Amino acid sequence: MTTVFMGDGDWRLSDMANGMERSRILTIAASVREMIAQGKQVAPFTVGDFSPEQFEVPSELLTGIVNAVSDGETNYPPAAGLPELRESLSDWMKHKYNLDVGTNGIIVGSGARPVLYSSFRLFLEPGDGLAHGVPAWNNHYYVHLNDAVDIPIPGTLESRFLPTADAIEKRIKEIRILILNSPLNPTGTCFTREELSSICQVILNENKIREADGKKPVMLVYDQVYSTMTADHIEHVHPVQVCPEVFEYTITLDAISKSLTGTGLRLGWMAIPAALAPPVIALIGHMGAWPARPIQKAAASLYSKPEILEKYFDELDQKISVRMSLLQERLSNLTEYGVSIVQPEGGIYLTARFNLFEILGVKTNEEIRQWLLQSAGVAIVPFQAFGLEEETGWFRISIGAVSVSDISAAMDRLESALKTAFAHERNA
Numbered sequence: 001m002t003t004v005f006m007g008d009g010d011w012r013l014s015d016m017a018n019g020m021e022r023s024r025i026l027t028i029a030a031s032v033r034e035m036i037a038q039g040k041q042v043a044p045f046t047v048g049d050f051s052p053e054q055f056e057v058p059s060e061l062l063t064g065i066v067n068a069v070s071d072g073e074t075n076y077p078p079a080a081g082l083p084e085l086r087e088s089l090s091d092w093m094k095h096k097y098n099l100d101v102g103t104n105g106i107i108v109g110s111g112a113r114p115v116l117y118s119s120f121r122l123f124l125e126p127g128d129g130l131a132h133g134v135p136a137w138n139n140h141y142y143v144h145l146n147d148a149v150d151i152p153i154p155g156t157l158e159s160r161f162l163p164t165a166d167a168i169e170k171r172i173k174e175i176r177i178l179i180l181n182s183p184l185n186p187t188g189t190c191f192t193r194e195e196l197s198s199i200c201q202v203i204l205n206e207n208k209i210r211e212a213d214g215k216k217p218v219m220l221v222y223d224q225v226y227s228t229m230t231a232d233h234i235e236h237v238h239p240v241q242v243c244p245e246v247f248e249y250t251i252t253l254d255a256i257s258k259s260l261t262g263t264g265l266r267l268g269w270m271a272i273p274a275a276l277a278p279p280v281i282a283l284i285g286h287m288g289a290w291p292a293r294p295i296q297k298a299a300a301s302l303y304s305k306p307e308i309l310e311k312y313f314d315e316l317d318q319k320i321s322v323r324m325s326l327l328q329e330r331l332s333n334l335t336e337y338g339v340s341i342v343q344p345e346g347g348i349y350l351t352a353r354f355n356l357f358e359i360l361g362v363k364t365n366e367e368i369r370q371w372l373l374q375s376a377g378v379a380i381v382p383f384q385a386f387g388l389e390e391e392t393g394w395f396r397i398s399i400g401a402v403s404v405s406d407i408s409a410a411m412d413r414l415e416s417a418l419k420t421a422f423a424h425e426r427n428a
């Protein structure tokens with residue numbers, strides 16, 4: 001038998017495997033780690049991770065994990081999650097977001113990713129439309145994994161880079177899943193009640209038509225892994241809070257990765273109308289993607305104590321706010337050097353534009369990224385990693401792995417590098 005292989009990659013692999021992209025953010029982060037290991041002065045504003053020296057997970061969670069291990073909690077957990085964890089998460093979602101899926105509508109996974117992947121597998125057939133905002137985190141990888149049709153809905157500076165109801169409505173006929181994320185990674189901006197309510201209305205209107213035609217509905221996947229992290233005077237809004245009728249079409253994703261800064265502890269969950277849960281439980285079970293039993297035990301106890309959680313969230317918001325304010329203040333002083341920012345509203349990200357194309361004589365964000373890294377030791381991620389094609393100078397800055405003094409030192413280096421670049425240009 002002869003094997004014909006036309007594309008790049010390895011002929012032994014499937015087309016899906018050959019077409020699989022590595023995470024651009026993790027590739028950038030790996031090269032930054034290498035520079036730091038070589039002793040270079042670099043502020044790692046790249047990954048959406050937390051340095052445990054800067055951001056500690058709640059001590060109750062750690063004690064709970066250690067106790068669970070000591071108590072011999074080392075066997076398989078049930079595929080949907082421990083019943084006590086599902087119950088405390090269900091109560092939490094109801095108390096916090098007015099979302100009542102009951103215990104049977106909560107399914108846990110090892111982080112938000114397995115439940116995110118599962119939510120796509122639940123509804124998408126090959127060729128179905130998967131719509132997402134641009135910029136946004138990682139959706140293009142999931143389009144590929146599901147053989148879906150990519151429906152990018154570009155945000156604009158005016159919409160704070162969030163997809164709008166009008167833009168979604170233009171593509172609604174093609175959409176089977178719409179994924180929204182608020183606070184948004186990479187921009188740190190949040191939907192208002194009005195914005196989210198208009199989007200829900202577009203979905204409901206379309207679903208009425210589809211129901212009459214016997215067609216499958218538009219499903220809304222709402223990724224709110226940064227929901228507990230909002231700036232002062234900004235509220236996080238869940239779709240059912242502004243539009244209760246959208247409940248039956250909504251899948252909510254959440255996790256402790258960001259909210260409790262426990263990215264490595266791997267606990268996420270899906271809240272879904274209970275009737276849709278059985279295939280998700282089976283899928284998580286087939287993948288073996290359930291969280292380890294000790295973290296489930298510890299989280300079950302913590303999520304049954306909202307007062308401890310709220311205190312932790314307040315303290316965390318303070319730590320985030322100190323870093324964001326400093327970054328904002330320092331970057332706002334650099335407008336004469338082509339730097340501008342979007343007001344951060346939530347999450348751990350700040351969006352900044354480095355419009356240095358002319359001054360550096362370059363054409364791409366990647367060249368600006370390299371210049372910022374080499375000349376100022378500022379490591380950031382271009383919007384290209386979030387699906388944006390245009391070379392517009394927009395970048396994501398993450399504060400999860402930096403101290404306040406790291407930010408000060410990085411901003412000093414940046415200011416000095418920009419002054420030098422502009423002085424050369426003026427003298428040329």
Ligand SMILES: Cc1ncc(COP(=O)(O)O)c(C=O)c1O
Nearest residue numbers: 048111112113137185255257268
């Ligand atoms: C918007 C968003 N959703 C989901 C995830 C995945 O979270 P987890 O680490 O729990 O899989 C991330 C991680 O960066 C994210 O930014």
